[in-house]
Amino acid sequence: xxxxxxxxxxxxxxxxxxxxxxxxxxxxxxxxxxxxxxxxxxxxxxxxxxxxxxxxxxxxxxxxxxxxxxxxxxxxxxxxxxxxxxxxxxxxxxxxxxxxxxxxxxxxxxxxxxxxxxxxxxxxxxxxxxxxxxxxxxxxxxxxxxxxxxxxxxxxxxxxxxxxxxxxxxxxxxxxxxxxxxxxxxxxxxxxxxxxxxxxxxxxxxxxxxxxxxxxxxxxxxxxxxxxxxxxxxxxxxxxxxxxxxxxxxxxxxxxxxxxxxxxxxxxxxxxxxxxxxxxxxxxxxxxxxxxxxxxxxxxxxxxxxxxxxxxxxxxxxxxxxxxxxxxxxxxxxxxxxxxxxxxxxxxxxxxxxxxxxxxxxxxxxxxxxxxxxxxxxxxxxxxx
Numbered sequence: 533x534x535x536x537x538x539x540x541x542x543x544x545x546x547x548x549x550x551x552x553x554x555x556x557x558x559x560x561x562x563x564x565x566x567x568x569x570x571x572x573x574x575x576x577x578x579x580x581x582x583x584x585x586x587x588x589x590x591x592x593x594x595x596x597x598x599x600x601x602x603x604x605x606x607x608x609x610x611x612x613x614x615x616x617x618x619x620x621x622x623x624x625x626x627x628x629x630x631x632x633x634x635x636x637x638x639x640x641x642x643x644x645x646x647x648x649x650x651x652x653x654x655x656x657x658x659x660x661x662x663x664x665x666x667x668x669x670x671x672x673x674x675x676x677x678x679x680x681x682x683x684x685x686x687x688x689x690x691x692x693x694x695x696x697x698x699x700x701x702x703x704x705x706x707x708x709x710x711x712x713x714x715x716x717x718x719x720x721x722x723x724x725x726x727x728x729x730x731x732x733x734x735x736x737x738x739x740x741x742x743x744x745x746x747x748x749x750x751x752x753x754x755x756x757x758x759x760x761x762x763x764x765x766x767x768x769x770x771x772x773x774x775x776x777x778x779x780x781x782x783x784x785x786x787x788x789x790x791x792x793x794x795x796x797x798x799x800x801x802x803x804x805x806x807x808x809x810x811x812x813x814x815x816x817x818x819x820x821x822x823x824x825x826x827x828x829x830x831x832x833x834x835x836x837x838x839x840x841x842x843x844x845x846x847x848x849x850x851x852x853x854x855x856x857x858x859x860x861x862x863x864x865x866x867x868x869x870x871x872x873x874x875x876x877x878x879x880x881x882x883x884x885x886x887x888x889x890x891x892x893x894x895x896x897x898x899x900x901x902x903x904x905x906x907x908x909x910x911x912x913x914x915x916x917x
C-alpha cells in the first residue's frame with residue numbers, strides 16, 4: 533500500500549516540481565503570501581477537495597478532504613512564507629523579487645502538501661477526514677497563532693496534527709524525529725539603556741550608555757551559565773548592539789541591545805527572563821543609567837506527543853530504511869508548536885541532502901526529497917484516519 537502511494541505521487545512529480553519552482557521564483561514575506569495562497573487555493577479546488585477556504589488568519593488556506601468512511605480528523609500543516617535574503621543559489625528559477633528568497637524551503641513544504649492533497653483527493657483510500665493547513669508567517673512568527681485566533685481549530689477541529697521540515701545534511705529519503713521536545717521555545721528581547729550624551733573627551737559630564745552596555749553584555753553571559761541547571765539546555769544570545777552616537781568623539785545618549793533566548797522548559801524560560809531583567813536593570817542603575825527591557829515570548833517549545841511521534845516514525849519506516857527515531861533536540865524554533873499546545877501531534881524532519889544550511893543565501897531545496905515529504909504526509913492520513 534505504501535509502495536503504491538509513493539509510486540502514485542512520483543507519477544505526477546514533474547507537476548509538483550513545477551509548482552515548487554513557481555513558488556520559488558515568486559517568494560513572499562510573512563503575511564504577504566497573497567500570490568502563493570491564491571495559487572494554493574486554485575490548485576486545491578482543481579484537485580476536488582471538499583472544502584477550500586482562503587484568507588484564514590490573513591493569507592492562510594485550509595482544505596478538507598473526506599475519506600471513504602468515518603474516522604479521525606487528521607491535520608497536516610505546511611508553511612508558505614519566504615525570508616528577507618538576497619538569493620545566491622544560482623538556480624534558473626531563482627527569486628524574481630530582489631532581497632526576498634525561499635531560503636528555508638517553505639516552497640518545497642507547500643509543494644509537498646499540495647502533492648499529498650492531490651493524491652488523497654484522487655484516491656480517497658482512507659477513513660476519516662484530512663484537514664490541510666497552509667500557514668503564513670512562520671518566519672516572522674505568529675502565523676500559527678493568527679490562524680488559531682481566526683477560529684481554525686474551532687471550525688476545522690482535528691484529533692491529531694502533523695508537519696515536517698526539510699533538513700540539509702540529512703540524506704534524501706531519510707527521516708528524523710523523536711518523542712518529546714524536538715525544538716526550543718524562542719524568546720526575543722530588546723534592551724534600551726538610556727544615559728546622557730556629551731563629549732567623549734569630557735566623560736565626567738556625560739553618562740556613558742556604551743560603558744553600561746558593555747557591563748550588561750558581559751553579565752548577560754552569566755544568566756545561563758550561573759543560574760540554569762547545566763543539565764537543562766538554554767541559550768541566551770545578544771545579536772545586535774546599536775547606539776545613537778554620531779562619531780568617535782561623541783558619547784551617545786542611548787544604546788539598544790537585541791537578542792534571543794532558547795529553552796525547552798517553561799520553568800527555565802521563566803528563570804532566564806527574570807534573571808535577565810534583574811541583571812540589566814541592576815547594572816544600569818548601579819552606573820546611574822536607566823534600562824528598559826522588552827521581552828517577547830515568540831513561540832513555545834515544539835514538543836511531540838509520544839504516541840503521535842511513534843505513529844509518525846512508523847509511517848516513515850514504511851517509506852525508508854533510514855529513519856532516526858531519537859534525533860537530538862535543536863535550539864531552532866518552529867511556530868507549529870502553537871498547534872501542539874492544543875492538539876496532540878508530531879513534527880518530522882525530511883532529508884534534503886548535502887548543501888548550504890537553512891537561511892543561507894545559497895540554500896537550495898532538493899526536489900528529489902519532494903515525494904518523500906508528500907508520501908509521509910499522505911501516509912499519516914492513511915495510517916491515522
